[in-house]
């Protein structure tokens with residue numbers, strides 16, 4: 205085993221490096237991804253190794269995402285970097301109306317392998333336009349896959365699978381995770397899309413999350429354990445396709461479900477997961493089903509305000525405790 | 532222009548006209564479902580431009596795209612099948628008039644989003660440049676679409692990166708009911724090109740020969756990696772789509788443009804060098820093609836069935852093999 209401590213940021217860099225070296229039909233497009241190294245330093249010096257295939261673009265998210273779609277329809281696998289997830293709104297026409305539909309609407313004649321990498325998330329005082337977690341907005345778009353790695357090895361392994369997938373993939377990174385460092389095994393294999401990971405097994409409550417939420421959940425879980433509550437934590441890893449079977453199996457065991465996400469609770473990912481669980485295992489439910497996430501307001505810049513609006517460990521613990529009973 | 536060439540251009544344009552007339556007729560009888568945007572009156576642009584390019588060249592089209600696709604070499608049978616929602620159609624009946632793609636002839640789609648195809652065509656041109664291929668991309672769009680951000684962003688990137696792409700604006704003076712002069716200070720879309728350092732020219736879009744010869748001259752530049760914007764002044768003779776009483780323009784204006792009918796113009800020229808009888812024979816043979824193609828689609832093709840309607844949202848991807856290598860399906 206070749207191991208080394210590695211950050212989430214560097215794991216993504218390594219995956220990109222491996223992809224670019226394996227297949228010359230892979231290109232990367234985005235703003236400030238050459239000398240600047242990307243707004244979060246992910247692409248770093250890749251432009252030196254692959255000068256033709258790291259394409260620094262003007263500030264035209266809609267335009268270059270469309271260009272990525274056109275390049276993908278004509279044989280490239282394109283990785284697009286959208287600097288902040290908030291800016292994805294400018295590229296939405298190309299993602300929702302074009303990329304996601306191409307395989308279906310053209311009767312299978314063409315595919316559109318575009319991966320849109322983008323950092324989401326708040327807790328940094330950046331305010332409304334640089335803090336959002338918008339994956340839920342894309343959940344109802346058929347033809348699109350949505351991936352949101354929480355761990356270093358998943359960031360690496362899921363990115364490999366996403367780029368070699370023949371469909372458009374929204375690949376959501378988290379700003380607070382970039383510096384997270386762990387022991388990394390360089391023989392890590394691609395992680396298949398659509399399989400959740402049980403982070404920790406437990407008896408009492410099933411706590412499901414994705415992206416940064418997994419880390420909030422994991423801290424809450426440790427604290428709850430000292431209070432005698434045994435939580436099973438599941439990281440969805442891929443939101444679409446959704447590995448609901450793993451969640452259902454867990455809820456059949458624990459009888460309880462809490463969904464935790466950083467995005468809006470109203471209209472969020474949790475709503476979908478909870479509905480599917482209720483459809484499939486209502487007789488097993490033994491306690492309130494709860495969702496924890498962002499309040500239905502924009503994200504304020506002030507520290508205290510942001511803490512109020514975004515989910516925190518206390519609220520996760522409260523929800524887990526409430527889920528133990530019906531009252 | 533040589534006789535044979537002229538006949539070819541004429542036949543292509545007339546085929547488009549007859550196809551569109553048939554589609555119009557089918558709609559009026561309730562035999563087609565959905566909507567349609569006919570290009571009657573604008574055939575010279577599609578035929579003039581596309582007759583100059585090769586099969587390998589990519590074409591990206593608009594919501595008003597039947598003409599572009601026919602000029603690029605679509606089989607009328609499969610085109611009718613698609614419009615009728617049949618499985619044998621180019622896109623299995625899933626795409627319909629605004630989402631038509633024919634991979635075989637490198638036609639990358641009509642497009643239901645005004646301006647949506649412009650970046651896509653630009654992306655195809657980027658592919659060509661990165662692979663150093665001997666082909667170009669041709670991107671059709673309307674005057675209305677030139678007010679989308681996608682137009683401006685695309686032209687800018689094509690220029691900065693030196694992409695082999697020909698942008699063709701079919702300026703028919705209206706986007707639905709909106710007269711271009713009401714939404715643009717300049718009436719010429721071509722003027723916008725200079726803001727991006729792109730060369731442009733304006734051509735009479737009612738004259739097939741002129742469109743053809745102008746395009747021919749431009750193409751060597753495009754093939755050398757200089758994007759170009761060609762604006763064709765044209766007119767759609769019918770309404771915007773299926774139901775449009777055309778209250779926003781006068782019948783006088785329409786009559787004036789109809790006097791420049793591109794097909795009548797070329798017919799007149801042909802009559803000087805061809806006996807009427809031969810022209811008649813061409814017309815009849817094209818009419819037969821249309822009727823026979825429609826009959827095939829209507830009688831011999833199957834409806835898109837339930838299973839197929841639910842299939843295909845995702846493309847198949849091979850699972851990776853476990854040794855750490857990924858099978859990259861292509």
Ligand SMILES: Cc1ncc(C[n+]2csc(CCOP(=O)(O)OP(=O)(O)O)c2C)c(N)n1
Pocket residue numbers: 593594595643644645672673674675676677703705706707771
């Ligand atoms: C994004 C978007 N906005 C509006 C429409 C509705 N629409 C369809 S065609 C059209 C007019 C387009 O005008 P133009 O680009 O000049 O093309 P023309 O119809 O004249 O060929 C409009 C507004 C649409 N399909 N997509």
